[in-house]
Amino acid sequence: MAHVITEPCIGTKDTACVEVCPVDCIHPTKKESSYGTHQQLYIDPDTCIDCGLCVDECPVQAIFPQDDVPVEWRKYIQINVDHFKK
Ligand code: SF4
Numbered sequence: 111m112a113h114v115i116t117e118p119c120i121g122t123k124d125t126a127c128v129e130v131c132p133v134d135c136i137h138p139t140k141k142e143s144s145y146g147t148h149q150q151l152y153i154d155p156d157t158c159i160d161c162g163l164c165v166d167e168c169p170v171q172a173i174f175p176q177d178d179v180p181v182e183w184r185k186y187i188q189i190n191v192d193h194f195k196k
Contacts, residue, residue: 111155111160111175111176111177112153112154112155112156112158112160112176112190113153113158113160113162113164113165113173113174113175113176114153114155114173114174114175114176114179114186114187114190115127115136115150115151115152115153115172115173115186115190116172116173116174116179116180116183116186117150117172117183117186118168118170118171118172119150119151119168119170119172119173120149120150121149121150122150122169122170122172123145123148123149123150123151124168124169124170125139125140125151126167126168126169127151127164127167127168127173128140128151129167130163130164130167131163131164132159132161132163133157133158133159134157135153135154135157135158136151136152136153136154136164137151137152137154137193137194138151148193150172152189152190152193152194153173153190154190154193154194155176155190155191155194156194160175162175
């Protein structure tokens with residue numbers, strides 16, 4: 111399982127989550143050239159260790175454990191996965 115970034119991140123991209131993630135699995139960061147071309151941030155499910163530290167850092171409550179993603183935002187589980195397939 112992994113944590114998932116959902117719709118409230120769109121247009122927000124605060125990146126406070128990036129600063130606290132111990133395994134650097136939230137991308138793109140502000141240091142990456144692709145930061146400006148994505149409308150939200152994503153969590154790499156293969157690297158996330160489910161520590162939960164990012165959840166409280168998010169100012170718009172966009173991050174959930176996969177099993178707790180609200181029904182209307184379930185599509186973001188796959189959206190996060192797909193980002194890291196490219
Ligand atoms: Fe990183 Fe932990 Fe959040 Fe996973 S749950 S994205 S490991 S801070």
